[in-house]
Amino acid sequence: MSHITIYSRTHCPLCDKAKAVILELKEEWNFTLEEIDIETSDELTEQYGLMIPVVHIDGEEAAFGLVNKFVIRNRLHEKSLSK
Template sequence: MEKVIFYTKENCSLCDDAESLLELFQQDYAFEIDKRDIYTNDAWLEAYHLLIPVVDIKGIQLNCEQMDFGTVEETLKTYLPREAQK
């Protein structure tokens, strides 16, 4: 199963919203969320501290300014397979 990397931090309402959006899309797309707290890794903190939440879908990164339903859906649709209809 594909992994979507989700860079986040605690006490971040934008991050909470982005995580809820990703969980919603898991109903239609086959992926696991690899949640990474940027405060546990200096490189992540330096790279993403002004951009979180950041979602990495097969190397395509969406930051806080791109974290909307349409953009996330279009990126998932382009790079990840849809779940088989149940």
């Protein structure tokens, strides 16, 4: 089972859209989901501040900014083949 992490912040429309895309995929794929608010950490804010939302799958960056459902689906498929 894969693990998806979304790095986001509050009041971020792109983050809301990315989360909606991920939740749609949850109906097709079995994965755990974690959302991390980058504003809780200066280090995360510095690392991802201009890129959010950032989506990691199993610790690897899969997408950022405008998150595309098909890109995430393809990455999940690739991950499932490599396990």
